[in-house]
Amino acid sequence: MPCKGCIVREIDYEVSFENCEQTALFESIEDHLKRAHMLVNQEDQTFHVKEQGIKELYDFCVDHAVEMDTIQFRLDQTDWRPLSEVLHVVEMQWIDQVIQDEQLTSHYQPIVTPELEIYAYELLARFYHKDGRVIYPNEIFSAAKERGRLYALDRVCRLTAVRHAKHITQKAFINFIPTSIYSPEFCLRSTINLANELEIDPYRLIFEVVESEKVGDMDHLKTILEYYHSKGFEYALDDVGEGYNTAEVLSFLRPNYMKLDIKYVQGVATDPAKQLIAGEFLDKALAVDAIPLAEGIEAVEDFEWLRAKGYQLFQGYLFGKPSAVPQTEIFI
Numbered sequence: 001m002p003c004k005g006c007i008v009r010e011i012d013y014e015v016s017f018e019n020c021e022q023t024a025l026f027e028s029i030e031d032h033l034k035r036a037h038m039l040v041n042q043e044d045q046t047f048h049v050k051e052q053g054i055k056e057l058y059d060f061c062v063d064h065a066v067e068m069d070t071i072q073f074r075l076d077q078t079d080w081r082p083l084s085e086v087l088h089v090v091e092m093q094w095i096d097q098v099i100q101d102e103q104l105t106s107h108y109q110p111i112v113t114p115e116l117e118i119y120a121y122e123l124l125a126r127f128y129h130k131d132g133r134v135i136y137p138n139e140i141f142s143a144a145k146e147r148g149r150l151y152a153l154d155r156v157c158r159l160t161a162v163r164h165a166k167h168i169t170q171k172a173f174i175n176f177i178p179t180s181i182y183s184p185e186f187c188l189r190s191t192i193n194l195a196n197e198l199e200i201d202p203y204r205l206i207f208e209v210v211e212s213e214k215v216g217d218m219d220h221l222k223t224i225l226e227y228y229h230s231k232g233f234e235y236a237l238d239d240v241g242e243g244y245n246t247a248e249v250l251s252f253l254r255p256n257y258m259k260l261d262i263k264y265v266q267g268v269a270t271d272p273a274k275q276l277i278a279g280e281f282l283d284k285a286l287a288v289d290a291i292p293l294a295e296g297i298e299a300v301e302d303f304e305w306l307r308a309k310g311y312q313l314f315q316g317y318l319f320g321k322p323s324a325v326p327q328t329e330i331f332i
Contacts, residue, residue, distance in 0.1 A: 008096050008152050012040055013049045013073055015057065015083065020045075020070040025061075032060060051090070058086055075148045088146055095143040098135065099152050103128050106164035107322035111173065111293065111315045114307045116330040120171035120206065122315065123161035124322045150177065158191045165205060166198045168326050173206045173236060173257075178220070184227035192231050202232030206257060210238045222253055236293070250288045257313070258285040262296025265316070269301035282310055300332060 017026060029047065033039035038053025049057055054073075061068060061083065071083040098104070105128075108121040127135040144153040154177045165172035195205060207228050209221070225235050236257035237250075250258070260281050268274040278294075285292040294306045297316030306314065320327040 008100050008149065011051045011075055011089075011147065013051065013054045013075065013086070015047045015049055015054075016072045016080065017045045017047075017070075019072070020066065022064075022066055025064060025066065029057065029060060033057065051093075054086055055090055058083065078148060092143040092146045094129075095140065095147055095149055095153075098127060098129075098140070099144075099149060099156050101130075102156055102160065103130065103135075104156065104160055105324065106161050107324055108164070108168070108326040109315065109322040110320045110327050110330065111171075111313055112319050112330055113313065114311075116319070116332070118170055118328070118330065119313055120173055121168055121326055122173040122175075122208070122322075123164050124175075125157045125160065126322075155190065159194055162191060162194050162198065162200065162205070165195075165200055171204050171206055173208045175208050175210045175238070178209055178224055184224045188224075188227060195233075203234065206234045206236050208236040208238050208257075208259075218249060218252065225253060225255075237290075238295075250284055250290070254288055255290045257293055258288075258290040259315075260292065260294045260311075262316075265294050265296045265302060265306070266298060267302065269299070269305040275305075278306065278309065286310075303332070 017029075026045070030039065030042060033047065033049060033053055033056075036053055036056060038050045038056065040048035040050060042048070047057070061071060068084040069082040072080040073083050073086050074080045075089070104125050106123040107126050109124060110118045111120040111122060113119050125137075127137075127140045129135060140153070141150070144150045158174060158176055161172065161174040165174070195202065209225075228235050234256035236259060237253065237255045238259045238261075258281070260278060264274050264277045264281070268278050282292050291313060292311050293313035293315065294302075294311050295315040297303050297306070297314055297318045300318065303314060303316075303318060318332055319330050
């Protein structure tokens with residue numbers, strides 16, 4: 001069945017009174033929610049409540065001096081949380097509109113060769129309110145996490161990036177969060193269909209795994225990557241050195257590109273410890289036939305050291321910041 005998390009749908013709040021000793025309230029709460037047509041269903045001491053009713057339920061509990069931390073709520077089978085935190089979720093409703101109305105664009109950051117030729121661009125999402133004000137990444141992802149919208153957010157970011165890839169002739173690196181993919185066949189279908197509809201050659205799209213340190217199920221990740229590969233796309237591992245620091249894992253995943261994390265790049269020209277890590281990373285990348293890419297470069301000295309070491313691709317403010325219009329030349 002299709003992935004229900006990929007679309008913005010009405011939230012069903014599951015509220016448990018199992019630990020609440022004020023049992024006399026149950027009947028009153030049930031009657032109130034039924035009269036307001038806000039009750040989805042009830043299972044023993046647990047109510048399933050529509051979002052329009054959760055604020056009323058919260059206010060009812062406050063008015064009747066219920067100990068809020070004895071009442072638990074959750075969304076879509078996530079972890080239980082005290083009802084005292086539910087208003088944080090309600091206050092983040094604006095994220096739903098951002099996703100539904102696709103209030104975002106993609107900016108292009110160049111990825112260059114040792115000769116400073118533009119090899120590719122990484123497409124980075126930028127979000128905006130209706131009045132044009134910027135929504136910063138920490139705001140958008142915090143709100144999406146609060147409301148269980150990370151799956152839908154990841155999907156709209158991927159689709160927007162694919163559309164922007166149509167405007168360049170170079171390769172495009174497109175981020176995705178593997179933990180937001182239930183099943184590649186369903187969750188990635190819209191992404192693949194859009195690329196085909198826009199007649200973008202698959203070899204130009206490189207899907208980049210982010211939040212690598214949070215990937216616990218490597219078999220599931222491999223299933224996702226193999227699905228991309230079966231459709232003709234390439235893939236990259238981001239922040240290597242954190243989540244994928246063993247030769248066995250890298251050999252298992254067989255990435256086309258590997259990105260050395262910024263923390264090992266900046267200052268590498270003068271830091272022996274970082275030089276050791278950068279050297280080991282390079283050996284691991286070449287051992288699995290992956291193209292090594294150093295990201296976060298801001299100093300010429302670091303670029304020159306990494307280039308001399310044998311790195312093949314480079315990214316960072318030294319070459320260009322993300323911009324709404326693709327940068328066409330590199331000057332350093």
